[in-house]
Amino acid sequence: MTNVTSISSPSIHSEDRAHEADHPTSTVAKFGNDQPLKLDCGIDLAPFQIAYQTYGELNADRSNAILICHALTLDQHVANVHPLTGKAGWWEIMVGPGRPLDTDKYFIVCSNVIGGCMGSTGPASTNPATGKAWGLDFPVITIPDMVRAQAMLLDRLEIKTLLCVIGGSMGGMQVLQWTAAYPERVFSALPVACSTRHSAQNIAFHELGRQAVMADPDWHHGRYFELNTHPHRGLAVARMAGHITYLSDAALHRKFGRRMQDRDLPTFSFDADFQVESYLRYQGSSFVERFDANSYLYLTRAMDYFDIAADHDGVLAQAFRGIKTRFCVVSFTSDWLFPTSESRALVHALNASSARVSFAEIETDRGHDAFLLDVPEFFDIARAFLQSADKARGLDTSKGG
Amino acid sequence: MAFQEQALPLGGIAPDRTGKYRTDHLLVAEMIPAGSKVLDVGCGDGELLQLLESRGIDGRGIEISREGVNRGVARGLAVVQGDADTDLVNYPDDAFDYVILSQTLQATRQPKVVLENLLRIGRRAIVSFPNFGFWKMRLQLLVGGHMPRTENLPATWYDTPNIHFCTIKDFVQLCDEINVKMERAVALDLYGRPVPLTLPWWVWNMFGEQGVFLLSRGGVGK
Numbered sequence: 001m002t003n004v005t006s007i008s009s010p011s012i013h014s015e016d017r018a019h020e021a022d023h024p025t026s027t028v029a030k031f032g033n034d035q036p037l038k039l040d041c042g043i044d045l046a047p048f049q050i051a052y053q054t055y056g057e058l059n060a061d062r063s064n065a066i067l068i069c070h071a072l073t074l075d076q077h078v079a080n081v082h083p084l085t086g087k088a089g090w091w092e093i094m095v096g097p098g099r100p101l102d103t104d105k106y107f108i109v110c111s112n113v114i115g116g117c118m119g120s121t122g123p124a125s126t127n128p129a130t131g132k133a134w135g136l137d138f139p140v141i142t143i144p145d146m147v148r149a150q151a152m153l154l155d156r157l158e159i160k161t162l163l164c165v166i167g168g169s170m171g172g173m174q175v176l177q178w179t180a181a182y183p184e185r186v187f188s189a190l191p192v193a194c195s196t197r198h199s200a201q202n203i204a205f206h207e208l209g210r211q212a213v214m215a216d217p218d219w220h221h222g223r224y225f226e227l228n229t230h231p232h233r234g235l236a237v238a239r240m241a242g243h244i245t246y247l248s249d250a251a252l253h254r255k256f257g258r259r260m261q262d263r264d265l266p267t268f269s270f271d272a273d274f275q276v277e278s279y280l281r282y283q284g285s286s287f288v289e290r291f292d293a294n295s296y297l298y299l300t301r302a303m304d305y306f307d308i309a310a311d312h313d314g315v316l317a318q319a320f321r322g323i324k325t326r327f328c329v330v331s332f333t334s335d336w337l338f339p340t341s342e343s344r345a346l347v348h349a350l351n352a353s354s355a356r357v358s359f360a361e362i363e364t365d366r367g368h369d370a371f372l373l374d375v376p377e378f379f380d381i382a383r384a385f386l387q388s389a390d391k392a393r394g395l396d397t398s399k400g401g
Numbered sequence: 402m403a404f405q406e407q408a409l410p411l412g413g414i415a416p417d418r419t420g421k422y423r424t425d426h427l428l429v430a431e432m433i434p435a436g437s438k439v440l441d442v443g444c445g446d447g448e449l450l451q452l453l454e455s456r457g458i459d460g461r462g463i464e465i466s467r468e469g470v471n472r473g474v475a476r477g478l479a480v481v482q483g484d485a486d487t488d489l490v491n492y493p494d495d496a497f498d499y500v501i502l503s504q505t506l507q508a509t510r511q512p513k514v515v516l517e518n519l520l521r522i523g524r525r526a527i528v529s530f531p532n533f534g535f536w537k538m539r540l541q542l543l544v545g546g547h548m549p550r551t552e553n554l555p556a557t558w559y560d561t562p563n564i565h566f567c568t569i570k571d572f573v574q575l576c577d578e579i580n581v582k583m584e585r586a587v588a589l590d591l592y593g594r595p596v597p598l599t600l601p602w603w604v605w606n607m608f609g610e611q612g613v614f615l616l617s618r619g620g621v622g623k
Contacts, residue, residue: 328474347481348491354438356459358474359481361467381474388477 016084017117017292018133018225022126024051024119025083026076026112029156037114037149040142047128050153051119052076052111055095056103058159063395065159066101066386067150068110069167069174071372072299073239073291075118076110079103084290093374100383105390106163113174114149115141115299117292123222124292135294136222143170143306147177151185161185164389166382168192168371169338170299173306176346179327180308180319188326188389190382192371193335195342196316196349197307202337205245206300209238213293222294235293236284243283248334248367252276316349323350326392327357328385330378332370358385422452424593425613429501429527432585432615433458437498440523442485442515443505447473454478461497463488486510489518497523504553504611506530506572507563517579520618525584529613532588534568534606553610569605569612580619587613 029050031037036046053076058065068078068091075082079089079096095101101108112120115138123138130137154162165178165186172194179189198206213219216234224230244252256276260266263273272278312318327350331343340361350357362377364370371378422430426449433439435457441450444462446469453460462480464470473480485502486509500523502515507530509515519526531554532538541549548558556563567575569588576583588596588609596609605612 326479344483347483348488351481351491351496352493354493354496356461356479357481358470358479359483360471360474361482362471363467377471381471384475384477391477 017230017290018124020084020119021117021122021124021133021292022119024112026051026053026119028052028119029153031152035152037145037152039139039145041139043139045114045121045139048114048121048149049119049125050111050114050121050149052109052153053078053080054110055079055108056106058107058157059395062159063161063163063393064105064390065107065109065154065157065162066164066166067154067162067178068095068101068108069146069150069165069171069178070110070113071167071169071171072303073242073287073296074171075116076112077118078108078110082290085286090372094379094382100379100386101166105395106386109154109157109159111150111153113146113170113299115146115295115302117295120149122292123294123298124225133225135225138294138298140301141298142302143173143177144181146302147174147181150174150178151182154185161187163393163395164188164190164386166190166192167194169194169368170303172338173198173303176308177306179323179325180311183320183323183325186325187393188328188385190328190330190385191346192330192378193332193338193368195338196309196319196346198303198305199342202245203304205241205337206304208241209300210297212237212241213297216293219293222297224293230288231293232285232288235288235291235296236281238296239287239291240280240284243280245337246367246369248336248365250334250365251367254365255279316345317352320350320353320355323353323355325355326385326389327355328381329357329359330371330381331359331361332366332368332375333361333363334365335368335370337368423448425503425529425589425611426452428587428589428595428613429503429529430456430458432527433499438496439499439501440492440497441501441503442489442519443502443508444473444478444480445469447476447478447480449501449503450478450480451476485515489515489522492518492522494521495524498525499523500526502526502528502530504529504531507566509565512565512567513575513579516575516581520581520616524617526581526616527614528572528616529611530567530572531611532569532606532609533566534570535610536607537591537610539607551610569609570602572612572614576614576616582617582619583614584617585615589613 033046036044074090077089078091097104112118114120115122117124123134127134165175167175172191175189175191179186213234216231218229219231259275261275261278266273308319309316329343331340347359430452438459441462444464450460450462463483465484470480470482500519506512538549588605589611591610
């Protein structure tokens with residue numbers, strides 16, 4: 001008989017995750033029934049809450065705020081220890097004193113997106129009408145919904161305009177949505193490794209992930225909270241498939257090649273003989289410890305629906321007509337999830353709108369995930385772009401204040 | 402022929418007291434009034450764009466090399482990676498006041514199409530290019546019997562990005578052919594000094610190391 005190993009059970013209990021969804025470690029902005037979030041699906045969501053983190057200090061004229069939009073499986077814990085995993089923030093190399101997003105100069109805000117599971121209202125949150133987790137009763141949300149919620153949060157923080165909105169991947173989609181929906185509130189925008197619409201191939205990968213979650217017997221049509229289970233196997237498979245798309249063949253080959261894991265010969269089984277298999281299983285099982293399966297369904301769906309041009313009669317340039325926002329679009333050569341050609345289409349549309357746009361393609365073999373890694377060329381560009389933006393805005397960047 | 406008959410005014414170029422900028426860049430900068438919106442095609446690392454921005458001109462750049470783009474963006478300039486031959490079609494008509502093609506014409510696959518695009522996108526175009534009719538070039542080919550190389554064009558024939566060399570005379574003829582109006586023309590000598598206007602055209606074509614031209618759309622309907 002062959003050995004069959006499967007993904008290990010999560011060590012963080014689902015109660016911890018459920019608690020974090022309703023009572024996050026982060027600061028929370030609560031919106032009551034008088035301030036509903038108007039969703040694209042036609043539903044007014046109320047009450048709801050947005051969990052967020054801030055770094056640095058807001059200056060006297062409130063002009064140094066930068067909004068970071070997080071990617072699909074990330075959250076608001078940009079530059080602090082993550083409450084569930086105990087690991088460092090996901091963009092600590094980018095955010096901090098003296099870093100490109102310099103917390104000595106800028107006031108940085110990052111919120112957990114609506115539909116997420118780290119404290120903003122989402123399918124893992126408790127539905128006040130039933131006292132149980134929302135599950136699939138949660139309305140389907142879109143990227144514009146996420147941005148609308150962020151705008152309400154900024155209103156609450158009394159920030160009228162943002163010096164910059166920055167984000168990669170799903171975060172980049174939010175950046176573009178910000179500029180299309182609230183151009184007057186965004187002085188500069190830095191969309192990284194993203195696109196103005198989700199491609200058919202990307203939708204296909206997301207569907208694979210969602211079907212993996214739904215095929216897990218522990219999913220129970222999204223009602224796993226009530227049964228005290230979690231479809232961790234399905235979610236881990238979804239994460240494994242997703243993770244492959246975030247890397248590149250070259251990066252995988254450089255990292256693992258065909259090397260074996262703790263053995264010299266194949267076991268002639270379905271055990272994780274290859275290092276790359278064991279790496280993916282690790283990625284899958286560590287992901288389920290911090291993420292909610294239903295949130296994964298909702299957020300991937302939001303990305304699938306994203307298409308800025310569709311809201312403007314299919315003409316992308318219309319979305320940015322007369323825009324004053326300064327753009328810096330960045331792509332990576334080995335990113336096959338959001339290839340450079342898609343960034344180029346965005347740049348053409350921005351040029352057609354006479355927007356002030358920079359576009360740099362950065363050479364790296366690290367794939368889509370390059371925006372999260374130590375890529376000095378990207379940091380230099382982000383730093384210089386922000387500096388030119390704060391100079392153009394006449395921001396006092398001297399320390400203190 | 403139009404080539405010999407055109408009388409073109411040569412403005413005085415303020416000397417570069419700082420020594421910081423190239424004469425051809427200063428010459429281009431002085432052709433553009435402050436507040437103009439400018440596209441620099443083939444902007445390299447953004448040296449000219451930076452000079453323009455320092456003079457209150459709203460500049461954008463296109464550059465084919467990744468290195469050049471990233472250095473330009475790192476200077477805080479609005480630079481886009483792109484190819485003059487293929488990307489200019491994406492720019493709408495009249496998007497800019499001036500479009501600059503500085504020392505890039507000879508590296509394009511379709512100089513004529515590029516030139517037409519420049520004057521579609523911008524109301525005016527400023528084109529500078531190395532003059533292949535320059536006496537040193539002629540001498541190297543005539544006496545040396547080899548493809549010319551100069552300080553400004555150091556590449557050997559087999560690894561040069563430059564594929565369409567022309568002389569000042571050729572360029573003037575092309576402009577004539579596609580009905581482009583020459584508003585100003587300056588030839589710069591080996592030391593970057595303007596060749597005096599009082600001298601006849603053939604002298605320019607012989608002693609101009611490079612030509613700088615301010616162009617606008619031709620007479621039809623205007």
